[in-house]
Amino acid sequence: MTRVLLVDDDPLVCGALEMMLSATEDIDVVGSVHDGDQVIDAIHRHRPDILLMDVRMARQDGITTTAALTALPSAPKVIMLTTWDSDDVMLRSVHAGASEFLLKTASPRDIIKHVQDVASGEGALSARSARQLVEHLQSDPxxxxxxxxxxxxxxxxxxxxxxxxxxxxxxxxxxxxxxxxxxxxxxxxxxxxxxxxxxxxxxxxxxxxxxxxxxx
CATH class of the missing domain: 1.10.10.10 (Winged helix-like DNA-binding domain superfamily/Winged helix DNA-binding domain)
Structure with missing residues (x-):
């Protein structure tokens, strides 16, 4: 069973994600928080395997939070979830240590599949994000x-x-x-x-x- 912690400043988004993921037998949503500065405490309380985390939040953004997790002895993996598509956000997320980058417009099936893939150690960037990343690197002078x-x-x-x-x-x-x-x-x-x-x-x-x- 994969334990997932939701991190998003919109309670409605957390509720929708929880309903979607909880319908899958091998995923257990163990909790949700609404800002990055609440994540460390939530990890200690819930011991998640994966964080499904928003990029933009009021007090501490998802990228800063992801980078901070590297100090933990057994940090959960991070799937960055956002409503907007940006090379800069994608690259900074990856460099901070995110295992995946997905748009919130992704289908429920895609989100569930990527949670399962990351949990099994086979996670990769979504096809669109991977293509952007490669194009950026190829054009990097x-x-x-x-x-x-x-x-x-x-x-x-x-x-x-x-x-x-x-x-x-x-x-x-x-x-x-x-x-x-x-x-x-x-x-x-x-x-x-x-x-x-x-x-x-x-x-x-x-x-x-x-x-x-x-x-x-």
Whole structure:
């Protein structure tokens, strides 16, 4: 059972999300709060696995809150949910450590699926957001970012690089195992080692570095 905490300054949004998610057998909405500065206490009370969090809130925004979670020993994963589409918001969310970025206009089926995917460790950006992110990175003229990424990738073993390339293609652990003829446990081991070497917080971060380094 995946435990979800809702963070949104609109109680009606929280109510709609709770009704939607609670209809799914493997998701339990354990609580809701209405501003980012309430999140840490709520995490200690409810022990959620995932936060479904609004970007814009009155006292503390979702991006600042997400970045603050890195100080926790076992921080829940974050799905950033917003009503407006912006490259800047998307990039800052990812860099803060968000596992996913979704618009509130996404269908209930998409929201539920992405909660399930993130819970299983297979979370990736929504297709539209991923495309925007890649386009932004491809147009980024900062050579130092590309060189830094290339330097990080150079520290990987051949097999770790293969796994990272597959992650950047949004493949699941099972798909990577089939592609590379490896066991899933071996894939996870290579992925964990690669993530540590790259200094990435999650699969999205790995994908960003892989793209900058020209692996995809």
């Amino acid at each position: 900062a050579r130092d970012l590309r060189r830094a990424a290339e330097g990080l990738v150079a520290t990987l073993t051949d097999r770790e690089r293969d796994v990272v390339r597959c992650v950047a293609r949004e493949m699941t652990t099972a798909q990577i195992a089939a592609e590379l003829f490896l066991g899933e446990a071996t894939v996870k081991s290579h992925l964990s080692s690669a993530q540590l070497k790259l200094g990435a917080q999650n699969r999205v971060g790995i994908g960003i570095i892989a793209d900058r380094a020209g692996l995809v």
